[in-house]
Amino acid sequence: MGRYLAFFLLVIGTLGYSQETKGLNDLQELKALVVNAQTDQPMESVHVVNLNQVVGTITNEKGEFNLTAKVNDTLFFTFLGFKSQKIRVSNDMFKFKNTKIALTELAYALEEVIVRPYSLTGYLEIDVKNLPLNNAFQYSISGLSFGYEGGSKNPSAVTKVLGAILNPADLLRNLFGKKPNQMRKLRQMKEDDQIRNLLASKFDRETLTELLQVEKIDINDILTNCNYSKSFISTANDLQILDAISSCYEEFKILNRKN
Template identity: 25%
Template sequence: MKNILPSIICLFLIIKVTAQENRKFFYATLQDEVSAIANAHVINLNTKQGTFTNNNGEFRVLAKANDTLQISFVGYETKNFVVDVNHFGMQENYIQLKKVPIELDEIAIKKHNLLGHITSDTKHIKSKKEINAETLNLPFAGSRILTPAERRLHTATSSYGGIAIDPLLNWISGRIKKLKKFKAIEDKEKRIEHIRNNYHILIEYELKILKEDIDRFIYFVESANDFTPSFLHNEVTMILFLQKKSDEFKKLNPKNYK
């Protein structure tokens, strides 16, 4: 019994240290003396992970007690905020930034022949005309740049005057069908990459999906019959869907998720 007791104490200490390393989401609202601050940069200096505040000044970031958050925004003093264990309770957390005056560079004033009247002064003002695809009236100026798969499909299905021979030949040869398949694969990869970039922290730390299963889980989510690409444009809907699919995924893998 005396030999077992030290082992039990060591095991308890290891579990306690490990538990302290576990981080959960810290929620807060960033504001100045008047209103909320949107698009401010928040980074956890201990984990080097960061985020931005939304239009209401709200943000969330993985943290634990004694982590230091560095908060910065143009026109405000950078602030280091130390997270306390009480910040994870039911209370709302508010962090205030202080505005700082912005010093302008020295301006050199030159003599001019302007009189202060728009009708006469506009004749003396010379401006350089912007030269770009739109001002030159080039074809397709200002349109969205196509992806490689979209460009190949567009080329194969388009005709420029006369009878559309090329699209017909491409359809007969099966090339259009193959290009559409490539386009579908490209779209799928984009959706998977979007989920991985925006939700991998949530998947690992909140949904408790094993790190080695994250990629497999993301493919499982994107391939689900009840998944639609519109979910990617609504964060709340996507989070609820991920929570639902995490339960299904764990049931399909009972050995790893007991």
């Protein structure tokens, strides 16, 4: 009798462990509610992105959302005028359907606006002396009829300019090589309509940097070395930036295979 009891307890324990492991490793439907932290009122049209699975959704009029996720996935919440927030998915979020995620409003402090930053007299000879000088350094290379702007004077500026001109493939390899796994997510991002709609309304690069796990300066470096203009980089929405990075990455892979 004791043997049968021990065997029975072992089977029950194994089944319980199996169910727990399945919950941790399998994609499940996650349901939760987003509320305003100050008023506890539900928030409609909050963008929710699963950074691991690269899928997105928005909350309904009751502040509710459904999203596929695994335990330990990271959810990223964004809404205009509120602080963005990242939440790690726990097993309890699947067990209890009334999980609340609270977003906090941003406090905007208005700064003094200077309408006339320079004291101009109307006399050209005097006003020219009062205008600030451009401190960006230009680097010329023998044999080329034009120079390159290298920004502030520092030892790495010349190296960066030379690297971009003489070996752009290596420069891109270093940039893309930092996060190869994240760059592979580019196609997934382009195929998810919710993420595309979210990025089309964004200009701050915040969601894009979270999805790609790169810094804003890396995005600028990638686009600059793929011959995108400063005007495009500074004015394009996040979806246009995503498409530009994706196009550049595809060209880089072709160039890399040839080498």
